[in-house]
Amino acid sequence: MSERALSSLTGPVVLVGAGKMGGAMLEGWLKLGLPARLAVAIDPNLPDEPAGALKAKGVDVNPPAHAIATPSVLLLAVKPQVAPDVLSRVAPLVGPNTLVVSVMAGRTLGFIADAMPAGTAIVRSIPNTPAAIGRGVTVAVANGAVTADGRALASALLGAIGIVEWIDDEDLMDAATAVSGSGPAYAFLLAEALAEAGAKAGLPAELSARIARATVSGAGALMDQSDLPAATLRQNVTSPGGTTAAALAVLMDEAGGFGPLLADAVAAATRRGKELAG
Numbered sequence: 154m155s156e157r158a159l160s161s162l163t164g165p166v167v168l169v170g171a172g173k174m175g176g177a178m179l180e181g182w183l184k185l186g187l188p189a190r191l192a193v194a195i196d197p198n199l200p201d202e203p204a205g206a207l208k209a210k211g212v213d214v215n216p217p218a219h220a221i222a223t224p225s226v227l228l229l230a231v232k233p234q235v236a237p238d239v240l241s242r243v244a245p246l247v248g249p250n251t252l253v254v255s256v257m258a259g260r261t262l263g264f265i266a267d268a269m270p271a272g273t274a275i276v277r278s279i280p281n282t283p284a285a286i287g288r289g290v291t292v293a294v295a296n297g298a299v300t301a302d303g304r305a306l307a308s309a310l311l312g313a314i315g316i317v318e319w320i321d322d323e324d325l326m327d328a329a330t331a332v333s334g335s336g337p338a339y340a341f342l343l344a345e346a347l348a349e350a351g352a353k354a355g356l357p358a359e360l361s362a363r364i365a366r367a368t369v370s371g372a373g374a375l376m377d378q379s380d381l382p383a384a385t386l387r388q389n390v391t392s393p394g395g396t397t398a399a400a401l402a403v404l405m406d407e408a409g410g411f412g413p414l415l416a417d418a419v420a421a422a423t424r425r426g427k428e429l430a431g
């Protein structure tokens with residue numbers, strides 16, 4: 154996190170919901186220099202072990218509300234389903250200079266604004282779990298109350314866990330959620346399904362799982378380090394008339410292949426995001 158972003162913090166960064174996503178984000182901020190004295194985690198269900206680990210780092214975990222200074226940033230990382238209850242509880246913490254950052258799928262800027270004091274600056278974002286190793290992808294959209302400094306602060310915080318893509322049209326958030334927010338699950342499923350397919354083809358199950366996992370992660374790493382388009386990397390594997398071409402004839406089938414299947418999956422996730430808007 155840049156020194157400029159850190160120095161703009163006059164109050165704490167308060168994390169509401171220290172689960173998989175919120176916890177990974179807090180880890181990323183601490184690694185990149187957020188002083189632990191400026192970090193507060195609110196999560197009444199946090200198990201003893203992660204709570205103890207955060208406390209050992211100097212993070213203030215579940216302090217009484219009256220002991221929390223007005224936050225510079227309030228990060229909302231609870232499930233969208235509990236948002237109505239949680240937002241009404243934490244809204245009194247928000248001051249005129251607090252930037253509210255949400256990572257909740259579906260919940261809109263308007264929904265969050267309705268729960269907050271009038272004029273609150275809000276960034277709605279959707280990260281993904283590779284954030285845990287600093288390789289996240291976050292798509293973000295700001296409401297009209299977010300200043301240039303607020304956007305820079307949000308970029309620094311979200312950028313601490315990977316790349317950040319800002320969009321202006323909030324309507325695109327559910328589709329972005331369906332692609333990058335949920336996307337890691339599709340890649341993990343690919344590794345699972347490839348392992349099962351290998352076992353069906355006669356490989357010992359454990360060997361198949363090992364080589365499938367290493368293949369999916371190796372292909373991801375190659376794509377990361379290469380400037381070539383994904384299609385070219387795919388073509389580089391595919392000898393004319395060879396084994397890959399035989400497999401791709403199935404996977405690239407226009408009616409039943411990967412393309413239409415993923416389009417259906419992304420459409421289903423996008424619809425679910427709109428339902429979660431509430």
Ligand SMILES: NC(=O)c1ccc[n+]([C@@H]2O[C@H](COP(=O)([O-])OP(=O)(O)OC[C@H]3O[C@@H](n4cnc5c(N)ncnc54)[C@H](O)[C@@H]3O)[C@@H](O)[C@H]2O)c1
Nearest residue numbers: 170171172173174195196198230231232233256257258280
């Ligand atoms: N996991 C992902 O891949 C991912 C990706 C992008 C966005 N998100 C969003 O992040 C949010 C959290 O998802 P997650 O996967 O980390 O779930 P999670 O269940 O791991 O974390 C949610 C946390 O909220 C806590 N919580 C529940 N009630 C609370 C309350 N009243 N006050 C404070 N904390 C409370 C829970 O104890 C839990 O630790 C969701 O809104 C989800 O849409 C998740």
